Each structure stands twice: as C-alpha cells, then as structure tokens.
Amino acid sequence: MAPLELPSAHHHICNDNITPDAPDVLYHLGLSYSKSNCCEVASIFGDVKFFVCGGSAERMKNFAHKIAEKLQIETPFGYALAPIGSTSRYVIYKVGPVLIANHGMGMPSTSILLHEVTKLLEHAGAQNAVYIRMGTSGGVGVAGGTVVVSSEGLNHELRAVHQIPILGKVHERVATLDPAIALEIAATCEALGLPHTIGKTLSCDDFYEEQGRLDGAICEYTNEDKMAFLQAAYDAGTRNIEMEARMFAAFTHKLNIPAAVVCVTLLNRLDGDQITQPHSVLESYDERPMAVLLEYIKAKTTEM
C-alpha cells in the first residue's frame, strides 16, 4: 500500500474567523480551545492520523477497544478507555493516532460533529488525518453482509452533489470520495475474504419514505414505484443506501480531507424492506467494516 502523503503545512478549514488567537468553544463535544490551553490540545490531538466515525455509540466504543488491542496501545488501565469531553451528544475516544466518535443518525448531526472535530484537529496542528465513516446500509442489488466502499454520495436525483441552504441560497458541493483510498480498502476486504464492492451510495434524510420503504407509518406509492426507483438507482451504479455518506463526502471534498465511507449491507433492498436477520447475524455483519478498518489502519500506521 502507498504510504500516506504528509504535507508539511496542510490546513483543512476554510474560515478566516478561526485563528490561533481566537478562543473556540466546540460546544457539542464539550471541549474548548484558547491560547491558554493550545499546548494541551496539541499534545492530546496533534498526532491524530485517522478519524473514524459511525452512527452508534456502542459500535464506536467497541471499535476503540479493538483498535487499542490491534495497535497494542495500552492506557494506564490496560486497554480500558475513557471518553473525552461531554458525552451528552457524541462519545469520542482517542487511541494513539486514531480518533473515534459516533455521529448519530443522519446528516445534520454528522455535519456538526465534522465541523467541530475538524476545528479541533486544526487547533491541535494535526496533519492530513484520513476521515472514515464506518456504518450499515441497505444494499441495492447486493446481498446482505456485503461491504460497500463508497465512490461518492448521491442525492435523491442520483447526482453526486450535496445541497446546503446558506443565508437563503442553496450551495452545491461535490460529494465524491478519495478513489485511491477506496481501492486500498477494497483490496483489504479482498485479502480478508469478505464480500465487497466499490459503488455509489444514495444518502437519504429518512429511513422509510425517502429510502422507498413500504413499511413506514406513511406510504403513498406502490411497490412498482419503489422497484422502478431502486432499479434506476442500481443502473446508475448505486450499491447501497444510508443516511450520511453524501454530506460526509461533500464536507471532506470541500476541505481536501482524504476520506472513505465503508458500510456493510444489512439486506438487499431489491428483496424487501424489513431487517429480519437474527441479531447474531446482524452483529457479525457489523463486525465486517471494523475488521477491514482494523487491518487497513494497522497497515498504514506500520508504514508511518
């Protein structure tokens, strides 16, 4: 695998108001930066090379434990971990060069986390950290248990752009992810013998109607309408549907942050809507993106 590119001075924020002199409250993380604590912030977060996030707090804690063991990074309490900052909105762990957090469900809470973590890493002087979303999804034409590495995030028109209304005007941002990292992660899936594909990811603001499910509390379309949309999505290269990849891709692309989205499919949406697999099977699916990222990060940190 190619080593990570480490430019000497790489800034990943786009805001002249955020300066080393200005205090900055990272409200949802329960952390703050100022000139008086800048050395502490740099000493805790300055070495971050990977930021790994996903929806569920439990999944991310589990991942933090596994990465501590994989990288053999012990704390004074063995592999025991303590979350950083406030846990009322997000849980964050740091294991050596890996920062780990949950982002909740959907693009709004993911966006807030990305803004605050990116400012934190900037304040700390962290250089060129790779951002990875690790999650679950509904497959489109792929079986449950497939690891989909996203090439881009799509909107409801199957376009790889993310629209954000800012001060009354809609701004469009390109929602593509790093192709080289996607290939490396796909190669790691291959080496582990896991079913996988690189494909486009449709990101929705809802689990039911926007994903074309027939089993929400409201449904005003037919099975034929749903299947026609899913088939059109498949034909356009979509291989999974979830709720964050597009925003994640647009944010990282805008700030030139190397990034990937790695989600396992829980079902094939061409076969149904309800997630009916037993808990043990879903748990084993959840382990797959983790297994891939443990190997990937281990290989990358060994090269550094």
Ligand SMILES: O=P(O)(O)O[C@H]1O[C@H](CO)[C@@H](O)[C@H]1O
């Ligand atoms: O597996 P996670 O990261 O929670 O993500 C997926 O699961 C949630 C819906 O069940 C959405 O947030 C979707 O994107």
Ligand SMILES: O=c1cc[nH]c(=O)[nH]1
């Ligand atoms: O179908 C699915 C499964 C997981 N997450 C989603 O957003 N959709």
